[in-house]
Amino acid sequence: MKKLDRNQIAARVVRDIPEGAYVNLGIGLPTLVANHIPKDREVLLHSENGILGLGPKPAPGQEDEDLIDAGKAPATIVQGGSYFHHADSFGMIRGGHIDICVLGAFQVAANGDIANWHTGEADAIPAVGGAMDLAAGAKQVFVTMEHLTKQGESKIVERCSYPLTGVRCVTRVYTDLAVIDIKADGLHLVEICAEGLSFEELQKLNGVPLKWKAAA
Amino acid sequence: MIDKILQSPAAALADVPDGATILIGGFGNAGMPSALIEALLAQGAKNLTVVNNNAGNADGGLAALIAAKRVRKILCSFPRQTDSWHFDKAWRTGELELELVPQGTLAERIRAAGAGVGAFYTPTAFGTRLAEGKETRNINGRDYVLEYPIHGDYALIKADRADRWGTLAYRKTARNFGPIRAAAAKCTVVQVRETVALGAIDPEHVVTPGIFVQRVVQIAALRKVA
Numbered sequence: 090m091k092k093l094d095r096n097q098i099a100a101r102v103v104r105d106i107p108e109g110a111y112v113n114l115g116i117g118l119p120t121l122v123a124n125h126i127p128k129d130r131e132v133l134l135h136s137e138n139g140i141l142g143l144g145p146k147p148a149p150g151q152e153d154e155d156l157i158d159a160g161k162a163p164a165t166i167v168q169g170g171s172y173f174h175h176a177d178s179f180g181m182i183r184g185g186h187i188d189i190c191v192l193g194a195f196q197v198a199a200n201g202d203i204a205n206w207h208t209g210e211a212d213a214i215p216a217v218g219g220a221m222d223l224a225a226g227a228k229q230v231f232v233t234m235e236h237l238t239k240q241g242e243s244k245i246v247e248r249c250s251y252p253l254t255g256v257r258c259v260t261r262v263y264t265d266l267a268v269i270d271i272k273a274d275g276l277h278l279v280e281i282c283a284e285g286l287s288f289e290e291l292q293k294l295n296g297v298p299l300k301w302k303a304a305a
Numbered sequence: 306m307i308d309k310i311l312q313s314p315a316a317a318l319a320d321v322p323d324g325a326t327i328l329i330g331g332f333g334n335a336g337m338p339s340a341l342i343e344a345l346l347a348q349g350a351k352n353l354t355v356v357n358n359n360a361g362n363a364d365g366g367l368a369a370l371i372a373a374k375r376v377r378k379i380l381c382s383f384p385r386q387t388d389s390w391h392f393d394k395a396w397r398t399g400e401l402e403l404e405l406v407p408q409g410t411l412a413e414r415i416r417a418a419g420a421g422v423g424a425f426y427t428p429t430a431f432g433t434r435l436a437e438g439k440e441t442r443n444i445n446g447r448d449y450v451l452e453y454p455i456h457g458d459y460a461l462i463k464a465d466r467a468d469r470w471g472t473l474a475y476r477k478t479a480r481n482f483g484p485i486r487a488a489a490a491k492c493t494v495v496q497v498r499e500t501v502a503l504g505a506i507d508p509e510h511v512v513t514p515g516i517f518v519q520r521v522v523q524i525a526a527l528r529k530v531a
């Protein structure tokens with residue numbers, strides 16, 4: 090079996106981002122999604138610290154300390170982009186104006202619950218940022234993650250054991266093995282991404298039952 | 306004649322009492338009013354409640370206030386940073402209380418304070434441990450959590466330009482929480498790069514009208530601009 094690498098997962102997500110979409114990308118793997126959006130597709134990236142029309146990283150020497158992204162890294166703004174304050178920015182999120190947000194996760198449950206902000210360890214420094222707002226507010230919540238933990242356990246689970254970020258909000262999961270939709274009646278396999286992986290093998294790794302209407 | 310411009314950060318913060326709640330602007334270093342935080346450190350007020358998105362980086366600014374044991378409680382969304390060692394230590398020893406607030410809820414609680422809203426229902430954090438013990442309500446089939454405003458005694462923020470009436474314009478993502486913090490505090494102190502004549506900021510481009518600002522201090526710019 091040949092799994093997708095992080096860039097391949099990001100490229101797969103881009104296939105589902107249509108022209109004209111307002112999109113928020115989380116830190117880590119989701120950030121890679123921006124690198125794969127075709128130049129001729131107009132997609133506006135939202136950065137929760139007050140940018141609509143987030144651009145690529147600045148060239149060395151062109152950094153501006155007043156212009157950063159949500160991960161606090163130097164950023165740019167595209168022609169036609171805008172700046173706004175935090176309450177407006179999160180109004181865009183909570184108010185249902187963001188079409189898609191892409192988040193990383195520790196676990197996603199079959200009912201759409203997501204856990205991505207806290208490991209549950211008592212002495213871990215907690216930090217939530219905008220994750221709960223994005224989970225609750227974006228029209229579609231995409232999750233990108235490796236399908237299995239280092240111990241080989243599925244991160245797609247019946248019920249999350251880590252503290253929740255949001256409930257019943259994830260709509261689609263992109264992993265190094267597969268793309269899976271979360272619907273009211275459970276998990277639907279959209280496609281297998283890993284080369285040489287059968288549905289039966291994926292089902293065994295995934296743990297939670299998958300529905301699959303094999304292509305006719 | 307109205308003139309909100311003061312000559313030094315020290316003069317602008319001289320009356321901050323022990324136990325004050327202070328809304329500090331900035332997201333990371335963008336919009337962080339460093340000169341005002343340094344002045345607050347020198348001024349000596351203690352037992353402070355601080356509201357910021359983060360909980361300090363490295364050894365300067367808010368981190369220095371925490372290191373000096375001047376902060377009793379902090380409300381923020383994202384304290385964990387690779388260089389938040391002063392926060393980490395103070396939180397682990399229990400000497401610093403943390404109220405962790407989702408970033409959008411933090412912004413809206415501050416906005417609500419400035420706008421005179423007594424409380425509001427938000428979908429954010431419903432069903433999570435950050436909503437534990439809070440009142441919830443189902444409205445039109447959706448679940449919400451009741452949240453209350455965050456008022457400040459002082460707001461310390463950074464803007465790009467101000468006139469003597471306290472009219473403000475910001476620069477790029479340094480705006481972040483500035484406008485809503487300005488409205489939510491009894492006394493808003495603004496660090497600006499430049500003070501300008503009345504009318505120099507086009508009324509169409511004013512972000513914070515002077516009604517939300519009490520004191521302005523000009524600090525010579527050291528920032529690097531592309």
